[in-house]
Each structure stands twice: as C-alpha cells, then as structure tokens.
Amino acid sequence: EKKKRQLYSPPGPWPLPLIGNLLDMAGADPHIRLTEMARKFGTVFQVGFGQEPVVVISDIDLAKEALVKSGDDFAGRAPLPTTDLLSNSGMGIAFADYGRGWRVHKKLTHNALKMFGQGMLQLEDKISQEADWLCGYLRDSSGRPLDPYLPLNTVVGNVISSICFGKRFEPEDAELKTIIGYNEGLVDTVGKDGLIDVFPWLAKLPNATIRKMKACLKTRDSVLNNNIEQHRVSYKAGAPQDLVDALLKAQAEAAAEGGRKAQRYLSDEHILTTVNDVFGGGMETSTTTLRWILAFLLHHPEVQAQIQEELQTVLCANDPVRLCDRERLPYLEATIREVLRMRPVAPLAIPHKTIRDTSVGDFDLPQGTRVMFNLWAIHHDERHWTDPATFNPARFLDPKTGQLVRGGSFLPFLAGCRGCLGESMAKAELFLFTARILRDFRLEMPHGVSPPSLQGRYGVVMAPDRYSICFKPRKA
Numbered sequence: 285e286k287k288k289r290q291l292y293s294p295p296g297p298w299p300l301p302l303i304g305n306l307l308d309m310a311g312a313d314p315h316i317r318l319t320e321m322a323r324k325f326g327t328v329f330q331v332g333f334g335q336e337p338v339v340v341i342s343d344i345d346l347a348k349e350a351l352v353k354s355g356d357d358f359a360g361r362a363p364l365p366t367t368d369l370l371s372n373s374g375m376g377i378a379f380a381d382y383g384r385g386w387r388v389h390k391k392l393t394h395n396a397l398k399m400f401g402q403g404m405l406q407l408e409d410k411i412s413q414e415a416d417w418l419c420g421y422l423r424d425s426s427g428r429p430l431d432p433y434l435p436l437n438t439v440v441g442n443v444i445s446s447i448c449f450g451k452r453f454e455p456e457d458a459e460l461k462t463i464i465g466y467n468e469g470l471v472d473t474v475g476k477d478g479l480i481d482v483f484p485w486l487a488k489l490p491n492a493t494i495r496k497m498k499a500c501l502k503t504r505d506s507v508l509n510n511n512i513e514q515h516r517v518s519y520k521a522g523a524p525q526d527l528v529d530a531l532l533k534a535q536a537e538a539a540a541e542g543g544r545k546a547q548r549y550l551s552d553e554h555i556l557t558t559v560n561d562v563f564g565g566g567m568e569t570s571t572t573t574l575r576w577i578l579a580f581l582l583h584h585p586e587v588q589a590q591i592q593e594e595l596q597t598v599l600c601a602n603d604p605v606r607l608c609d610r611e612r613l614p615y616l617e618a619t620i621r622e623v624l625r626m627r628p629v630a631p632l633a634i635p636h637k638t639i640r641d642t643s644v645g646d647f648d649l650p651q652g653t654r655v656m657f658n659l660w661a662i663h664h665d666e667r668h669w670t671d672p673a674t675f676n677p678a679r680f681l682d683p684k685t686g687q688l689v690r691g692g693s694f695l696p697f698l699a700g701c702r703g704c705l706g707e708s709m710a711k712a713e714l715f716l717f718t719a720r721i722l723r724d725f726r727l728e729m730p731h732g733v734s735p736p737s738l739q740g741r742y743g744v745v746m747a748p749d750r751y752s753i754c755f756k757p758r759k760a
C-alpha cells in the first residue's frame with residue numbers, strides 16, 4: 285500500500301555548504317530550535333547538521349508509525365565521535381548499530397533484568413530497601429536544607445549495582461563516589477560539545493571535551509574491570525547471581541561453542557560496555573527525573589498536598605507502599621507522568637538511523653538516513669495538549685472517574701525494539717521513591733530561598749541545577 289503512494293523528500297531550511305543549517309540552530313537549546321522549525325516546516329522535516337542531513341519527527345502518530353509499525357526500519361544508530369569513544373566504537377546496547385551484537389546484548393540484559401529484578405517482587409524489595417535507607421537519611425537532616433542529589437544518586441545507583449554486581453554501597457563509599465563522579469563527567473561531555481559530533485575531524489585536534497571524556501573513561505574502565513574480574517573469580521558455573529555473571533556465562537558458552545561469536549560479540553570489552561550502558565542509562569536518567577519531580581512539587585505545594593492526601597486515604601498507617609498500589613494512587617502516577625511529559629530527560633532521545641529504504645507519513649527515507657525523535661515537541665504539541673507549558677497532573681486523569689487515561693502525545697521512553705531497556709525498572713523507582721518521600725516528608729524551600737529554576741540545562745541528560753530542600757518529617 286505504501287509503495288503506491290507518491291512519496292516526497294522531507295522539507296526543511298536551505299542548507300549552506302559545509303555547515304548545513306548550523307546557523308539556524310544557534311542561540312537556543314537544540315530541542316527548542318527543532319520544535320520551532322517543526323512549526324514552520326512540518327512534523328517531518330530535514331535539517332543539516334554540518335553536511336549530514338537529519339530527519340526530525342515531531343508528531344506522536346508518525347513517531348509510533350516509525351518506531352512500532354515499521355518494525356525495525358528505524359532501529360539503526362549512526363556512529364558519532366563522542367558516543368564511539370563511550371561505546372568502544374559501537375559495542376554494548378545504546379550506541380550499537382542494529383545487528384547481532386546489539387541484539388545479543390539487549391536480550392541478555394533484558395533477561396538478566398527480569399531474572400534479577402525487573403518484573404519480579406525482588407526488584408520491588410530492592411527499591412523498598414533503598415527507600416527505607418533514603419527516608420532514614422533524609423530524617424537525619426532534621427529538616428535542615430539538604431541537596432537531594434547525592435542520596436538520590438546513591439539509592440538509584442544501588443538498585444542498578446545490586447542487579448549488575450550483586451552489591452550495594454553506603455553513600456560515603458569511595459567506589460560509589462568514583463562511579464557518580466565519572467558518570468557526571470560523561471554526562472557533561474558526551475554529545476555536549478555538539479560541534480565535535482557535527483565535524484568529526486575536530487575530535488582529532490587537541491580538545492578539552494575529548495580530554496575530559498578520556499579521563500572519565502579511564503576511571504570507568506578500571507572500576508568496571510575490577511568488578512568484572514572479581515566476578516570471574518566468584519562466579520560459580522551455571523548459577524549466575526547478577527548481570528555480570530550472566531554475561532560471563534554467555535561468554536563462556538560462546539567460547540565453548542567455538543566459532544567467532546565469543547570474540548565478535550562477547551569479548552571482555554563488549555561486557556564492560558554493556559554494564560556501562562546499564563549504569564549510564566539508568567543512573568542519571570532516573571536520578572534526574574526524581575530531582576525534576578521534587579523541583580516541580582516545590583513550585584506546586586497544592587499538588588504535593590493532594591498527593592499526600594491520596595496516600596493517606598488509600599494506604600493504612602504503617603503499610604509499606606507497594607507497586608500494586610499504583611492503580612489506587614492515580615494522582616501520584618499522573619504527577620510522575622506530567623513531570624516526564626514536561627521535562628523528558630532525553631528531549632531528543634538517542635538519534636536513530638534507517639536500516640533500509642523506508643517511509644514515514646508521506647515521506648521517503650532512504651537507507652542510512654539519520655532520524656531524531658523530538659520528544660520535547662511531541663510532549664508540548666498544542667494539537668494534543670491544552671496549555672502544554674502549564675504543569676497540570678490532572679490532564680492525565682479522566683475528569684469523571686479520576687482514573688488514569690492511557691495514551692496522549694507522550695512517549696518518554698520511546699517505543700519499539702530500540703525503546704528504553706529500563707522502562708519498567710525506572711517507573712517502579714519513580715513511583716516507590718516518590719511515594720515514600722512524600723508519605724514521610726513535607727518538602728519546603730529553605731527560608732527566604734526561591735524554588736529551583738525549572739529551566740534545565742541541556743545535555744545528554746537535561747537536568748535542573750542543583751538545589752537544596754528542607755525535608756520536614758510528617759509524623760513521628
């Protein structure tokens with residue numbers, strides 16, 4: 285049916301030689317500029333990052349058509365200098381091109397997440413344990429101003445670490461601090477100095493971003509290698525206890541089979557890159573979303589109060605909060621969704637590439653086309669949302685029943701075979717941590733300080749600036 289229609293090349297601003305549309309991109313964050321361009325050129329348009337044209341999709345139905353209905357047509361990744369450095373030239377999951385290596389690692393990791401947490405009570409227990417620790421830590425602050433960055437990073441990091449390495453850390457732990465430190469450094473450098481990724485030859489010149497990145501990667505490799513080596517010693521054949529065990533088991537099986545799979549897809553470097561993707565993909569994203577949630581609640585005490593009332597009505601006094609309570613706490617869920625809508629931590633997701641000639645809407649996309657999904661534009665689409673710039677959790681609720689409504693122009697984890705690997709884990713963390721914090725504490729700004737800016741700094745992870753909160757205990 286697609287073949288019969290007349291298809292066109294996506295429209296877009298006229299590119300200059302060499303620099304393409306870089307001048308059109310200047311002066312604002314890329315997701316904002318690209319949203320403005322979509323208003324002018326349409327929900328599928330083309331823009332030149334240097335000499336490389338990129339097609340930008342800014343409509344929920346077309347995004348779903350590309351990601352879900354068109355199967356794996358859009359499931360490729362294009363190499364970029366900074367992500368190549370991060371991923372040892374496309375190993376692991378997030379920055380690996382479509383193909384057997386990506387599939388092997390995504391499947392192994394997906395299964396390990398299922399086995400060691402996700403989808404099972406075990407994950408809920410791990411998060412609840414961390415929430416106990418978190419609430420204890422916040423209580424110890426006795427309502428004095430506290431920056432939630434470190435404690436949130438600790439609990440989120442511990443959930444991931446227990447799945448990857450089978451261990452957790454205290455916040456003062458030197459290894460945890462090193463992990464948080466290099467992750468922060470990588471978030472600060474990957475994809476940030478956009479020019480390096482637009483003009484790859486720049487990466488070959490002396491360059492502060494690349495230098496910083498390489499230093500972080502050196503530390504990362506040594507921390508992860510240490511843990512992997514310890515597992516090599518402790519792993520009992522046949523009984524994997526965590527993700528690293530599961531990857532080592534797959535490596536041993538592939539080696540026993542002979543052939544080239546072990547070297548081609550399951551070398552030590554491959555294993556390291558996958559573990560890094562799970563830490564990298566899971567830590568800053570979830571921590572940052574939790575920091576956005578708290579920031580919005582500081583601006584909207586009425587929303588905070590309504591969530592607390594809902595928690596009080598639905599849960600009995602000292603009952604633990606459980607994942608199965610999500611259905612009964614629709615306003616809390618709606619608030620989390622509203623924050624994910626307004627501040628998608630990855631507003632342009634990760635760039636995709638078409639793996640064969642294909643189409644989206646009325647447009648023709650040859651094999652190898654770079655494609656970006658503009659989540660910011662999709663989440664702020666005025667055709668779907670009234671006053672998209674206004675924070676209003678109730679937009680996710682049916683006004684008659686008060687229950688959550690599905691769908692909407694909303695895709696914070698993307699979709700399809702390239703979609704976020706940690707979606708259920710992230711949702712469980714956002715729900716349980718937020719519920720526990722709000723059940724135990726009233727969030728207040730320190731005296732005389734205004735609530736944190738909701739502007740956000742653009743980067744691989746779009747984050748609010750650091751801020752402090754007074755966590756006032758709600759009950760003895």
Ligand code: HEM
Pocket residue numbers: 377378379390561562563565566567569570573629630633634635696697698699701702703704705706707709710
């Ligand atoms: C609030 C938290 C999170 C958000 C908003 C988020 C969002 C996203 C988005 C938008 C993508 C890009 C998908 C694409 O390009 O199609 C992605 C990919 C990914 N995420 Fe998440 N994520 C979160 C948490 C996590 C967690 C906890 C993990 C760890 C298990 C994780 C692991 C990954 C991986 C490995 C990928 C790459 C998938 C692939 O390329 O096939 N994410 N995530």
